[in-house]
Amino acid sequence: MIKKDVLTTLAELPNLIKVKKLLRPRPGDTRDCLGARVAANAARIPRRSAFVCEGQALDWQQFNAEANRYAAVFRAQGLKRGDAVSVLMENRIAFMVVVVALNKLGVIASLINTSLTGRPLTHCAEITNASKFLFGEECMDAVSDVRDTLSLADGDYLFVPDAGSRAAPPWALDMAAAAAEADAENPVETADIVIDDTAFYIFTSGTTGLPKAAVLSNRRYLLTASVVQVGGLQLTEDDRLYLCLPLFHGTGLMVGAGAAFLAGASMFVRRKFSASQFLPEVRQYRTTAFVYIGELCRYLLHVPAQADDADSPLRAVVGNGLRPDIWHNFKRRFGIQRVAEFYGSSEGNVGFFNLLNKDCTVGTSALPTALIKYDVDRDEVVRNAAGRCQPVAAGEPGLLLGKITPHTRFEGYTSAEATEKKILRDVLQPGDAWFNTGDLMRTVDVGFALGLPHYQFVDRIGDTFRWKGENVSTNEVGEILNLHPQVALSNVYGVQVPGTDGRAGMASLRLEEGVENLDLDSFSTHVHGELPHFARPLFLRIQREIDTTGTFKLLKGELRKQGYDPALVADTLCVLKPGSSRYEPLDAAFHAQIVQGTAGY
Template sequence: MIKKDVFRTLAELPKLIKAKKLLRPRPADTRDCLGARVAANAARIPRRSAFVCEGQTMDWQHFNAAANRYAAVFRAQGLQRGDAVSVLMENRIDFMVVVIALNKLGVIASLINTSLTGRPLTHCAEITGARKFLFGEECTDAVADVRSALPLADGDYLFVPDSGERAAPDWALNMADAAAQTTADNPPETADITIEDVAFYIFTSGTTGLPKAAVLSNRRYLLTASVVQVGGLQLTEDDRLYLCLPLFHGTGLMVGAGAAFLAGASMFIRRRFSASQFLPEVREHRATAFVYIGELCRYLLHVPAQADDANNPLRAVVGNGLRPDIWHSFKQRFGIERVAEFYGSSEGNVGFFNLLNKDCTVGSSALPTALIKYDVDRDEVMRDAAGRCQPVAPGEPGLLLGKITPHTKFEGYTSAEATEKKILRDVLQPGDAWFNTGDLMRTVDVGFAFGLPHYQFVDRIGDTFRWKGENVSTNEVGEILNLHPQIALSNVYGVEVPGTDGRAGMASLRLEEGVSTLDLDSFSAHVQAELPHFARPLFLRIQSEMDTTGTFKLLKGDLRKQGYDPAQVNDVLCVLKPGATRYEPLDADFHARIVQGAAGY
């Protein structure tokens, strides 16, 4: 077995060397961008399939021409290099046409979550200073509802048809009609776009509905996509990628689509994930690769197994969050040879990649990183007498930091204040600066790996936890809960729920003076109105007193350990059951169902 592992690892060496070469820094003025790569595909493999989506197919030549026509419309609208455009569209080929057209001109595509409406949608359109707002027919109502709150004129709205059931409103330009009157020639502006130009704004989850816009340059997009293509999925133009993650998010657009763009591989695009349709569509469209988040893998394993599940063309998958406890069963059931698990974020300067195809690891990194000691119970970085952070021992969990250097920049957010909050300074030596990932990691033994340390994700630290594929800020949730008139103070933290990915939200609540019982109807309505579904605490604990540190920071360590177990907690416990909108008391019977993984979360 050991010998087989060595040979298998040695076979990965050529790809590993090639991937490492891709990490070599390029001068900031290097001319390269995603739009240029698409034009190159159109010249090299014009008749090869680029996309399949909802019965529509498009080759690289026609895709490039469509993007060029849209680019001509954007230019006619006065958009120039460095401008930003809000983009609100569901997964479909026209989404790809739009973002490539903008990139060809050096215009920043500000990609907004299609589930946002009202104030959060207005916020996203405003904080990037977008000059135009482009939206799909499917999102017309959401945009119409916020028009009066945005500083845009009627001519600043751009409409992209979808099903054709709704015409463009009289306050928006129909992009398809306008594009039909333009040239399909490659725009000359593309030749001047550099890797340092900003390509996208990708928004964070936005626990309170007010996301931050992370800056994504052409350099970081192309770097990540090329490593995925060459060392991760090992894609070529003969492959087809199954893509169902939202394209407004980095995993779908940068990791998935990016790798396919660079390889010239075909993409099967789905608007939304469907566990029941996954295998039939993989087989029908001959998909050889798949982009996942851990939650999707768990959903797929919940579909009743069939004897021929492994009889499919999938050979490699890429994503993050595949839990070690389902890793092997997922690979075996679907006959997958290669799992390219990675670790990273849209805004971060650090990444890990499982390029050697080892099990249960996010792989290694060629970037400067550190794992430092972190006091989980007190929720703070540990420093020595000299004020320096302390590296952890091998195998010990530590807070992951990414060193900020000229070649590993932290591009941050559009908000300078938000950017600074993510930086730790004077970490290992005076004057150094590191990006704080907010994640605990540890090194793991994966056997022969050319001496490269491999890592495994452990947990989010106290102020943030991950649930349903989204990062949730405990501080932001707490601020919302504190607005309820009966709540004096809330302490929010993540707790484990068997059979699920990440941690679910739990809130310890101290009631206002004179309030003896929480009004569950009123409090439930407040939570439903003010928090997105993934940020709503599933469990409540009513406490008379709360423990704090000497600097009055709320302690969470014991609360996390006790969780929502009625046998360990004497306080009142409440639960928000799956599909419910109102909290109710948590009893021992339902707790037992949760522990057994049968509660439906």
């Protein structure tokens, strides 16, 4: 008798073949883009639902027409193919209208994190050379505060209404009013847009408030979205996607919305995630798929269980960061049939996808990759006497690299210097080049898998850790902490917190000569003023000396092992408790709460 595992895997084969066809390289001058796909939906399924959000609903014909009207206004503003526009808006239908309208003209949408203000916001608007700044009514104060720091004229600001409680300021054009009078026909420019054109700039987290702008082409957007649609969620026009991740991030816009755009599926759009409202809304709006990050799944499991939690139309989910410790419980409780876990990044040239619906894996990849030996304690790549890196054995954790080839390009950032820092050269042979993901992965046994190796995420390596869904640069946090007048040197690293995903920040501090005790009030004010919430270290360790290598590189391995356990650390330990803005001494009682998972993190 054929095992059930074999049968279920063989059932995935037709979609796997379709995905393989999608991965065939297309010439860079192939004419295709998101805007063209939306126009095709409007022609093919005009009356099918496209979006539902906050009481507003649009079908594909209505949505396409609205995007066309906005495109006409953008054209009238002098925007053309290759130009860039800063976009600062929360999740709503108007956000989708804006990015599709820009794409129809070949204009690059530079998508800025809506939590940014002040210097970080100015930085994002400047580094992409955006000629216009489009913002939603909900973000008007943040933009108003930085106008004097930008090199834009009053006519370069574009306003999109939201609740309607505030009118467009005199220094900005009301896009909705202008679009109401504009032409709703498909722009002729869309036919000339090619897959090698840049579609979006998507910013990295920006630990210090100074993010990097990752370049995202039409090619990579469409390829990723199509793989998710066909092989991951297996979406059709009969589906509706529950979408609550920020649309300025790649997971929300490319993985989630992208798959729905290409399938012609409907989208239920929510500004922010709510664990308590999730299941009621899934049932009310009949959503069949959901795009997640692991933290959201954990939050959902924290909601008190009900006997009918699995009774909903939800059948498939796609995302990253669903950890093995909650994987099976999440699937079982909410009746999920398909978990399309993936691995990738907005800027990277490598990706893995769980196309065979195997548990606790990010799946497999058709792209050229390597897992090489990495010394975690010394925080460096291991090379042999010839200077080459060494592949790891099966099942052994290794640093994941993606080979840079004409068909797997690393599109990088707008900064050439930042791009080069992510490339390892002369890895396996002289002259080769590989994108350094900064992540440790390993192969795992998932049973019958058509001979395809499957992988599992292990951890971020030394200079970066992931917390609250954001990647945090330890070096950048350290530079900020070192600016405090009492801190001589800081060593930042990630530590595990039970009941949470990723790693929280911890900083070992060496105080300036003559400083006996850290001024916690002053230091707390400094941290909260200079770092976003996800980058603030939760734990501090005050050391007399900080260990380094012979080349003065900070050592983190032993510090990570000892963590914030008062029983293992003789140095002074401090903690930033949930909801608090001030560091305080960490005692054994609160440490016990952290270990038990009841501290509130």
